[in-house]
Amino acid sequence: MVSKITTFGLSGTRAFRVTVETDIGRGIPYYDIVGLGSETVRESRKRIKSAILNQEFEFPPGHVVQNLAPADIRKTGTGYDLPIATGILKAKKGGTGATENIGIIGELSLDGGVLPVKGVLPSVVCGRECGIFDFIIPDGNYEEALMCPGVYIYPAKDLKSAMQAADLNPEDFRKICVKMRESLKTAGESSGAADGEGSEGDDVGHYDFGDVFGQNGAKRALEIAAAGKHNVLMTGSPGCGKTFLAKCFAGILPDMCFEESFDVMQIYSSCGMPRRRNEIFKRPFRVIHQGITRSALIGGGKPLEIGEASLAHNGVLFFDELSETPKNVIEALRQPLEEKKVYVSTYGTREALPADFIFIGAANPCPCGNLLEKNGKCTCSPSAIAGYRSRISGAILDRIDIKIAMRSVGSDMIGGKREEPSRVIRERVVKAREIQRERYKGERFDSNGDIDNVNYVRACSITKSSKQILEKATDAMGLSVRSYEKIIKVARTVADLDGRDSIRDDDILESLSYRDLWRTGGEGF
């Protein structure tokens, strides 16, 4: 008697379809699972046996063999527990054809309870693509699974309820799913008000530009970065507020649209850290430090781990103490900064993970950190500074549009009048983004920071006098041809923030002030 159950395996942030085939034959009691399962899958035999018994089912006394097809793809994770257990029970009963049309995923505890697993949302998405619209998933993953439209989700608390649901005919199954969804919605609405306030409080509210005294130049730069999706490098003395400002940055970003948040949710689901319902549309903000390894940054390993670069997808990757980081780690950022993707190899396959983020780097200006402070506080030799700065290569610097220098705020600035709150800045950013989205309608990008060559020519034309300014600047500031384009891109965003169609001289001038400061050039006399 062979039963077939549909489930899903996870590779990176995408799921693939797996069929659990169960054959119960006569013979000496024997139980094995084949199909290139990793140790976690092989271990599941023990859990499944206990769970089946503890849920008062009977484990078939015979020659039980299960296969995870396709058998040539490595399978890891614990999400196979529930489909395997369901497969055994179905096979024992004699199987009904309908089960293959339900996607089942979940881990089992020894008492038969269903535990949440990684990658439920990608699995549901994958299932929908394969023409499967009914799913039984762990109760703990219900919220993320509901993000996927057009499917029927049954959240299983234990093996027994999962079996009951799997035995229903499709119409009844769907009716129950709709009912459950509606009851969750009403429950959500009754507690929604309190919920919403809480989310506002711990996300945007905690770090607000209104609490930062001074540093107006840096704030303006971050506003532009948020409006045009430009990468930023903040150079500044220790304690001048780089980290704080970067954290405030999250509060001025526009919310994600559904598609964006859906992508993000899939990534987070693949890592087993689904985002809370009240923050689904908030852009991710990932903070990393100098101690991070290359694979933690971009992902990789066996089994495949998602890196911070992908976790920051559609959001912000804030790299603190960038210049203290080993060069090979920083260099790993080249690919995501350029292609908005990271490529990682695992088990002989090459996976492309999305990694489209705004990069914010913070660095000290010199080894001692005090170069920008007056009164000769800095004790570094010029060669030490040059060596320190060379850790961030030109390739990385080229991909950073905005560079700013920051210094500690004088004590007289502290406690002055309250500054412009994030809320107001955010409104301007949202408007500028809308203008860009309108302009780049139908393209595969929606911001000035990601503009391609064709649109660059169309959107970033400048007047003759602006051109003259840039030519003069090329002489006076020693601009490279490459930085030319960056300056115009940033100027485009400045104009968008003002709601203007054309780029003015003033925009170019402001944009010029964000140009490269990092490289130690030779200045004479």
Added chain:
Amino acid sequence: MIDIKKYAAYYWLGKISGGKRAVQDDLMSFYGSAEEIWAAGQRGEIGCKTPGEKDGLTVTSEDIMNRAVEIMKRVSKDGTGVVSRYDDDYPSLLRECDGSPLLLFYDGDIKGVNRARSRLAVVGSRRCTTYGREMCGKLVSSLEGRDVCIVSGLARGIDSYAHKAALEAGMFTAAVLGCGTNVIYPGENAGLFAKIREKGVIISEQPPDTQPFKSYFPARNRIIAGCSEAALVIEAGLSSGALITANFSLNFGREVLTIPHRIDMPEGAGCNDLIKTGAVMVTSPADILEPLGFDCENAREIADMLPEALDRNQREVLYLIKTNGELFEDEIACETDMSSQELKRALSALEIFGFVKKDFAGKYYAA
């Protein structure tokens, strides 16, 4: 148009008094004007010293007057000018000096010399080194925006570079020649000559058409020294004419500045000697400002001299940078009411136009 009679009389007075200033002053205070003196000479009230015989001809007082009228007609026709020591437009510093010429012929804006806040003579060898040329350009252009008149002699070498740098920086410049104001010498300076005539002034004590002559040049140097508060000797060998200018400056009680040179280079030996004997050694632009009477601490004064081409924000920022030396953007932000984007624009503009520079740490300083 000039008053031909009046200046012809001055010219005549200069000749018959033997160029002696005391005699001229006495006669002027007695008769009140040059024309009166001429009339008195006609009446025989005063004795006229004439050069006597020349080429077998006796030059009389009338001959001199006729020549004078000719010269002034020529000046009038050319549209150039002449000014006497008793006129207001005469360079006032030169007036104070012993042996200042009674008449100065000029082409351009003579008033500019007095109008400038300070005047700096910049002199040096005709055959100059690269070092001399570069330092000349750097030091002169460092005075940009400060309303200083650069006085020099339009000779080859340092003189030309000083004029050029001054013109490039938009400063007023006066070229004092050892020949007539319509004689271009050396010929290769024709372009520069035209520019100075247009934007500055060309001065000579020689009447038009006078060809350059050896002895005219030291005399020219005395005018250069006399016109200026200080003389900056960029480069001078041990027998350079620039040292003559320096000597005049010392005698007139003016400051002598110079830059140090390598001790094994004969081209700069004269400058090093000047330092040894007490000239001001210039190693930075600030060293020039003080002898010229600039109070570097007084911020307002600098602000007043900022270039007019800049807008209000740019002037304010430039003023802050010039008064503080080195500033970070946030320090400037603290001192102004500008929004950060206005400030950034102003800084970029100043940087592009070469008024300020930004170092790799993000510090702005006056260029």
